[in-house]
Amino acid sequence: MNPQIRDMFEHYVQHQLQIPLPAVQHVYAIEPQLAMQHPHCALWMHGLLTREQLLQVNNWLEHIAMLQSLNT
Numbered sequence: 001m002n003p004q005i006r007d008m009f010e011h012y013v014q015h016q017l018q019i020p021l022p023a024v025q026h027v028y029a030i031e032p033q034l035a036m037q038h039p040h041c042a043l044w045m046h047g048l049l050t051r052e053q054l055l056q057v058n059n060w061l062e063h064i065a066m067l068q069s070l071n072t
Contacts, residue, residue: 001036005064009040023048024048025041030042
């Protein structure tokens with residue numbers, strides 16, 4: 001995940017899903033490889049996201065990817 005999208009993802013997770021950044025960073029420290037490419041999966045695997053939230057994040061990421069493809 002590129003740094004710009006990662007920042008947007010972290011903002012989304014904190015403000016839309018109300019997950020504290022320290023908890024997110026803790027999971028990143030435990031699962032650095034997975035968190036680098038699929039941070040939403042790492043958060044779900046460690047119980048920070050419900051299945052519904054995971055689907056919501058997936059939809060958000062797909063939307064961001066679509067917007068990026070329009071800009072290239």
